[in-house]
Amino acid sequence: MESLVEGVFGRAFRKQVHPVEIAKGLTKQMDENRMVSVSRTYAPNDFTIHLSKPDAESIQGYQSALRDELIQYASTHARSKSYHLMTPPRVRFVTEDSLGFGEFGVTAKLTGGTGRGAEGPPEDTSGQTRIFRTEKTGGDSRG
Numbered sequence: 001m002e003s004l005v006e007g008v009f010g011r012a013f014r015k016q017v018h019p020v021e022i023a024k025g026l027t028k029q030m031d032e033n034r035m036v037s038v039s040r041t042y043a044p045n046d047f048t049i050h051l052s053k054p055d056a057e058s059i060q061g062y063q064s065a066l067r068d069e070l071i072q073y074a075s076t077h078a079r080s081k082s083y084h085l086m087t088p089p090r091v092r093f094v095t096e097d098s099l100g101f102g103e104f105g106v107t108a109k110l111t112g113g114t115g116r117g118a119e120g121p122p123e124d125t126s127g128q129t130r131i132f133r134t135e136k137t138g139g140d141s142r143g
Helices: 002-012 019-032 053-080
Strands: 046-051 090-095 103-111 124-133
Touching (some): 019 046, 019 053, 019 124, 046 053, 046 124
Parallel strands (some): 046 090
Antiparallel strands (some): 046 103, 103 124
16 A cells, blocks of 8 residues: 555656756766777767656757757766767757656667768667656655
8 A cells, every 4th residue: 555655646746857867867878888899988979868748848948958068968978987989979859758757768879970080889889768767756765
């Protein structure tokens, strides 16, 4: 009975996705999907952020600025970890009907560039989408 009540209230009090949570999810995907080569550590550079419809609507007014900020954040994280990115990071947002309010996913891919300097791993090494949930507000912090 307790888990049923906790589940109902947990869904009722879930909070919207915040940019800092998306940034943390993005770098977590970079870290978990890095690929160690002979002389470099390659990290994903192509990110798709999957948002619920209400969360997508909440960032609509500043989505372009958030995209730029996430690109800069990913670049800074890559430098701090000595990761090699095949191209500058790319970030796009998509709305997913299967996600509930306060849930988001991050798909990270390692994609290569074209032309000079595009040496290294295969053109497209796809990662899996990882779903994150925002913390519940109020009440018990058990999850």
